[in-house]
Amino acid sequence: MYSLFKTWAEIDHEAIRFNIRQIRKLIGPRVKILVSVKAEGYGHGAVSISRTALSAGAEWLGVSHVKEALELRAFFPDTPILILSSGMSGHTRLIVRNRLTPVVCSLEIARDLAETALAAGTIANIHVMLDTGMGRIGVWHENSLTFLKQISQIKGIRLEGLASHFAAADDPDSAFTDRQLADFLRVVKEVKEEGIDIPLHHIANSGALINLKETHLDMVRPGIMLYGIYPTPHYRSRIELKPVLSLKTRIAYLKTVEPGRTISYGLTYLVKKKTRVATLPIGYGDGFSRAHSNRGEVLIRGRRAPIIGIVTMDQIMVDVGGIDGVAVGDEAVLIGEQGGDRITAEEIAERIGTISYEVLAQLGKRVSRVDLNA
Numbered sequence: 001m002y003s004l005f006k007t008w009a010e011i012d013h014e015a016i017r018f019n020i021r022q023i024r025k026l027i028g029p030r031v032k033i034l035v036s037v038k039a040e041g042y043g044h045g046a047v048s049i050s051r052t053a054l055s056a057g058a059e060w061l062g063v064s065h066v067k068e069a070l071e072l073r074a075f076f077p078d079t080p081i082l083i084l085s086s087g088m089s090g091h092t093r094l095i096v097r098n099r100l101t102p103v104v105c106s107l108e109i110a111r112d113l114a115e116t117a118l119a120a121g122t123i124a125n126i127h128v129m130l131d132t133g134m135g136r137i138g139v140w141h142e143n144s145l146t147f148l149k150q151i152s153q154i155k156g157i158r159l160e161g162l163a164s165h166f167a168a169a170d171d172p173d174s175a176f177t178d179r180q181l182a183d184f185l186r187v188v189k190e191v192k193e194e195g196i197d198i199p200l201h202h203i204a205n206s207g208a209l210i211n212l213k214e215t216h217l218d219m220v221r222p223g224i225m226l227y228g229i230y231p232t233p234h235y236r237s238r239i240e241l242k243p244v245l246s247l248k249t250r251i252a253y254l255k256t257v258e259p260g261r262t263i264s265y266g267l268t269y270l271v272k273k274k275t276r277v278a279t280l281p282i283g284y285g286d287g288f289s290r291a292h293s294n295r296g297e298v299l300i301r302g303r304r305a306p307i308i309g310i311v312t313m314d315q316i317m318v319d320v321g322g323i324d325g326v327a328v329g330d331e332a333v334l335i336g337e338q339g340g341d342r343i344t345a346e347e348i349a350e351r352i353g354t355i356s357y358e359v360l361a362q363l364g365k366r367v368s369r370v371d372l373n374a
């Protein structure tokens with residue numbers, strides 16, 4: 001069926017709909033859902049993921065950069081799109097013209113947006129990001145009231161949202177998270193007392209959404225859980241999620257290898273016993289990390305075949321000596337299920353010393369995305 005695609009990622013849209021339903025069950029009907037589809041929807045394909053998530057009840061799209069937002073605007077003319085990173089000086093006209101919603105944490109940018117909006121005869125919606133402990137972008141919460149008062153008086157912009165971001169929400173017992181929430185809620189209260197009306201308060205990423213109901217506020221911003229991945233194994237028992245992406249390829253070449261031969265660059269793998277070695281057309285040029293060298297496994301005919309030798313840019317080798325009947329063209333599963341066994345993004349992340357976010361987000365353009373149940 002996928003003969004054109006050497007290596008492909010199957011995206012199960014039914015799993016996305018399932019995960020959105022699970023999120024909705026946790027947050028109830030009134031809280032809005034912004035789905036984080038930055039970095040090409042965590043490697044899944046931003047447009048197709050957005051389409052399914054929106055049709056399943058998400059209301060907002062969240063991206064990192066103006067460029068990502070513009071790509072989505074072409075497909076979703078009326079959906080609110082929040083740009084979650086800073087650094088939009090020079091892009092204010094694009095933002096205003098395309099009705100994008102930036103997260104703002106400087107007066108200079110706010111004024112720039114306001115001027116651009118007024119010149120275009122419109123008003124730009126903005127969200128202000130508070131830094132309650134992430135230490136990335138945002139106005140420090142201690143100084144934020146003065147900032148928010150100034151922002152609220154600028155004509156040409158509308159303060160639609162107030163946001164912050166958790167630094168340790170994957171820790172189920174984090175006192176730091178509690179403090180971040182308390183600091184955020186203190187500012188929310190002070191702002192209200194000043195008579196400044198902000199319709200949308202939001203702070204919850206996946207970890208907080210699952211772990212702390214008090215963080216749901218007016219809107220939640222799930223990313224990783226939308227893709228069926230737990231932000232930490234601690235939360236596995238708290239909610240059922242279905243993985244969306246499977247990464248697959250096919251055996252391109254098969255050979256018998258005698259003892260004494262070495263496999264791949266650097267001669268790091270020495271064959272000790274006569275075996276069969278399969279070559280798969282995937283490598284670090286596809287975003288399959290070189291850290292899998294002599295370490296990973298893939299599923300072939302429902303059995304685990306170890307990756308042997310160094311991962312090259314376009315190809316890897318696996319030992320299939322222990323698996324009967326292997327043939328060129330056999331499907332190999334790098335992430336996903338085959339024959340009752342499953343390799344998860346979490347398992348891979350642990351094996352190569354990273355997080356599942358990175359395993360998924362780095363999958364490259366050369367990997368064809370194949371939409372199932374869309």
Ligand SMILES: Cc1ncc(COP(=O)(O)O)c(C=O)c1O
Nearest residue numbers: 036084165205206221222223224
């Ligand atoms: C500002 C912001 N909100 C929400 C998210 C979603 O986080 P997660 O994927 O952990 O749910 C991210 C992702 O890093 C983010 O940067």
